Amino acid sequence: MVRVQKEAFDAGAELNAFTQSHTDMGAVVTFSGHVRDHNHAETVSTLELEHYAGFTESEIRKIETEAHNRWSHIRTLIIHRFGTLKPGEPIVMVAVASAHRKAAFDAATFLMDYLKTDAPFWKKETRGDTAHWIEPRETDRIARQNW
Amino acid sequence: MVRVQKEAFDAGAELNAFTQSHTDMGAVVTFSGHVRDHNHAETVSTLELEHYAGFTESEIRKIETEAHNRWSHIRTLIIHRFGTLKPGEPIVMVAVASAHRKAAFDAATFLMDYLKTDAPFWKKETRGDTAHWIEPRETDRIARQNW
Amino acid sequence: MTKILFFGPLREVMGVKEFELDFETTPLLRSDIIARLAKGQSTIAEELGAASVRIIADNSIVADDFDLSASKEIAFLPPMSGG
Amino acid sequence: MTKILFFGPLREVMGVKEFELDFETTPLLRSDIIARLAKGQSTIAEELGAASVRIIADNSIVADDFDLSASKEIAFLPPMSGG
Numbered sequence: 001m002v003r004v005q006k007e008a009f010d011a012g013a014e015l016n017a018f019t020q021s022h023t024d025m026g027a028v029v030t031f032s033g034h035v036r037d038h039n040h041a042e043t044v045s046t047l048e049l050e051h052y053a054g055f056t057e058s059e060i061r062k063i064e065t066e067a068h069n070r071w072s073h074i075r076t077l078i079i080h081r082f083g084t085l086k087p088g089e090p091i092v093m094v095a096v097a098s099a100h101r102k103a104a105f106d107a108a109t110f111l112m113d114y115l116k117t118d119a120p121f122w123k124k125e126t127r128g129d130t131a132h133w134i135e136p137r138e139t140d141r142i143a144r145q146n147w
Numbered sequence: 148m149v150r151v152q153k154e155a156f157d158a159g160a161e162l163n164a165f166t167q168s169h170t171d172m173g174a175v176v177t178f179s180g181h182v183r184d185h186n187h188a189e190t191v192s193t194l195e196l197e198h199y200a201g202f203t204e205s206e207i208r209k210i211e212t213e214a215h216n217r218w219s220h221i222r223t224l225i226i227h228r229f230g231t232l233k234p235g236e237p238i239v240m241v242a243v244a245s246a247h248r249k250a251a252f253d254a255a256t257f258l259m260d261y262l263k264t265d266a267p268f269w270k271k272e273t274r275g276d277t278a279h280w281i282e283p284r285e286t287d288r289i290a291r292q293n294w
Numbered sequence: 295m296t297k298i299l300f301f302g303p304l305r306e307v308m309g310v311k312e313f314e315l316d317f318e319t320t321p322l323l324r325s326d327i328i329a330r331l332a333k334g335q336s337t338i339a340e341e342l343g344a345a346s347v348r349i350i351a352d353n354s355i356v357a358d359d360f361d362l363s364a365s366k367e368i369a370f371l372p373p374m375s376g377g
Numbered sequence: 378m379t380k381i382l383f384f385g386p387l388r389e390v391m392g393v394k395e396f397e398l399d400f401e402t403t404p405l406l407r408s409d410i411i412a413r414l415a416k417g418q419s420t421i422a423e424e425l426g427a428a429s430v431r432i433i434a435d436n437s438i439v440a441d442d443f444d445l446s447a448s449k450e451i452a453f454l455p456p457m458s459g460g
Contacts, residue, residue, distance in 0.1 A: 011166065011175075012159030019158065019181060023235045026183040028158075029176065029255075031248060033377060034166060036173040050302055052369060055353050060376075080376065088170045092377050101178060101460075102290070105256050108176075112248055112377055119376025122302025133303045136373045143249070180460060197385055199452060202436050207459075227459065239460050248377075259460055266459025269385025280386045283456045 001076065002060045004051065006083040011093050014079065022075050022097040029104040030095045031112050037087035042127035044087050050122040051082040063114040067096075071107045074098045078111060080119065110147055117144040148223065149207045151198065153230040158240050161226065169222050169244040176251040177242045178259050184234035189274035191234050196268050198229040203267040210261040214243075218254045221245045225258060227266065257294055263287040296362075298327070299369040307341045321361035324349055327368065346373050379445075381410070382452040390424045404444035407432055410451065429456050 003009075011032045019028050035047045064076055077095040085091060094111045098104040116136070123134040150156075158179045166175050182194045211223055224242040232238060241258045245251040263283070270281040295314045305311050308331075319326055325343070332339035341347070349356050351365040362368055378397045388394050391414075402409055408426070415422035424430070432439050434448040445451055 010159075010163070012157075012161075012163035014159075015162055015177070015179070016157070016159035019179065020235070023181070023184050026181050028179045028181070030162070030179075031252070032162070032166065032175045032177075033248070034170070034173050034175070036246075037170050050305070052299070052301060052350070052371070055350060055369070058353060088167070099183075101180070101259055102286075105178070105252065105259075109252050112252075115377040117374060117376075120301070120371060120374050121376040122372065123375050124302075134375050136375050139249075197388075199382070199384055199433070199454070202433060202452070205436060262460040264457060264459075267384070267454060267457050268459040269455065270458050271385075281458050283458050 001078070002057060002064055003077075003079045004057050004060065005079065005081055008081070008089055009079055009093065011090050014077065014093055015095060018075075018077050018095045018097065025075065025097040025099055027099065027101040027104045028095060028097045029101070029108040030093065031108050032090055032094075033092040035085045035087045035089050035091060039125060039127055044125055044127050046126045047085045047087075047091070048124040048126075048131075049082045049085065049091065050124070051080075052120045056080075056082075056120045060115070060119050063111060063118060066114070067107050067111055070110065071098070071103045074103055074107050076107065076111065078115070080115070080121070082121065113140070113143040113147060116140040148225070149204060149211055150226045151204050151207065152226065152228055155228070155236055156226055156240065158237050161224065161240060162242060165222075165224050165242045165244065172222065172244040172246050174246065174248040174251045175242060175244045176248070176255040177240065178255055179237055179241075180239040182232045182234045182236050182238060186272060186274055191272055191274050193273045194232045194234075194238070195271040195273075195278075196229045196232065196238065197271070198227075198269075199267045203227075203229075207262070207266050210258060210265060213261070214254050214258055217257065218245070218250045221250055221254050223254065223258065225262070227262070227268070229268065260287070260290040260294060264291040296365060297367045298331070299367065301369065302372045304341060304347065304370050304372045307338065317363065320363040322363035324358050324360070324362065327362065342370055344372075347371065379448060380450045381414070382450065384452065385455045387424060387430065387453050387455045390421065400446065403446040405446035407441050407443070407445065410445065425453055427455075430454060 075097040079093045096104045096107045124131050222244040226240045243251045243255045271278050299312045300308045328342045348371045350369040382395045383391045411425045431454045433452040
């Protein structure tokens, strides 16, 4: 299940609903990412997330499909926001349910590594009076490449 | 933070409270384990978790301390239940907050691998009319050993 | 008419999110579009031509030498930063 | 008096969770306690003596040759299964 949305979401409520819909699977791993309140010793005021409506959803669905190809018996949830976000707000959530914890941890890590480099989003962080585009990090490129 | 308790807990509410208390850290990874409703094609009716009061808490605190030694800037939460549980109920939850996702994923995996082999709990699963002790798995021993 | 889209830092470089253009040439390559858009401005030509910029034609990632003459929507995507 | 505790499958083997015993010997080794508890029953001696069973003396994991004569609470722990 992939959701790309402007609205905030409640990570805890999403986790509970996801868990309750997969009672045959004992292990659930989640990743949730939130707007940080500081960066480079400056206060962050907003994070703008730009996306490519339609294409972004279909690219994330491809990533999800690839995870299901690699781990055949998992269930997955991916929520990703766009728009203007404030510190503390949720940006992204990935949840993976599985019978065993290793597949759940591996697939959740995989999904996040791919989302970082292959999900069509562009982030602009405003710190103080200045807006900065968030450059993709070399460590993210390597993490993606190692799968 | 380590909690060993008989009472059920709300994994979603725990995730939200944990996230809100660490707004300086953008990445949160959780693992939650739940009583499965089937095992070996039989319906599970209850899971009994026996612990060694006092010793169990102190051993889990040692595991948590070791995680903080290995990843210096993380925050952690470990909740583990004992007593008689029904299918679908939460057994264990681990949450790790970090500035970056890799440390959060690694530390959460580490905590679960250690809890599996080093946390003083014994599990008895009732399937149909028969109770079975859950034997530690060889894969769990190896996962623990590889850290 | 072909719709051209720019995202993220490229949108700022171009000063516009999208516009429409008529291209008559066939085949129509990425380099042809860049030449028309840059109008001799080397900064724009370099930014749009960077190896890290991906071209999306009608919602599919395409290679640099893909013939874009039949594409209705062409997007220039700088490196992504999801998650 | 020394309190002896059993957990999990060992509790079922022993048929009791805990009991108290007087030990007069010094040093008091794991093997001495097992001999006294088993009273010649080989099953019990084997289960309590298994290499996978850990001995906890006053909340600390101790080695097989640890002198338990000063310990107030001794626990026999079969392999754990947390998480």
